[in-house]
Amino acid sequence: MLVDVFGLLDDVHANAVAVMASIEATRDFWLADNALRFSDGTGGHDETVPRLVLDAPATRRGH
Structure with missing residues (x-):
């Protein structure tokens, strides 16, 4: 079976670039x-909101 190695490398490269762009965008957001x-x-905490709510994972992700 003949495999298009260069085509596969192009796909891997494109995926790696997309992943790095996503990581950089997430870093910039944070x-x-x-x-x-x-x-x-x-210090990053609104004193009117209980700390338990502020520290919830869904809150940290912005949901």
């Missing part, structure tokens, strides 16, 4: 989010 959270001087 850097901006952290800058906004900590810029108000509260």
Whole structure:
């Protein structure tokens, strides 16, 4: 069976580029989010919301 090695390498490269772009976008989002959270001087926690809610995984993901 003859396999198009260069075609497979192109696919792998395209997938790797897409994954890296996604990682970089996520990093940029979290850097901006952290800058906004900590810029108000509260250490990133709104004192009117219970800490348990702030530390919930769904809240950290922005849902």
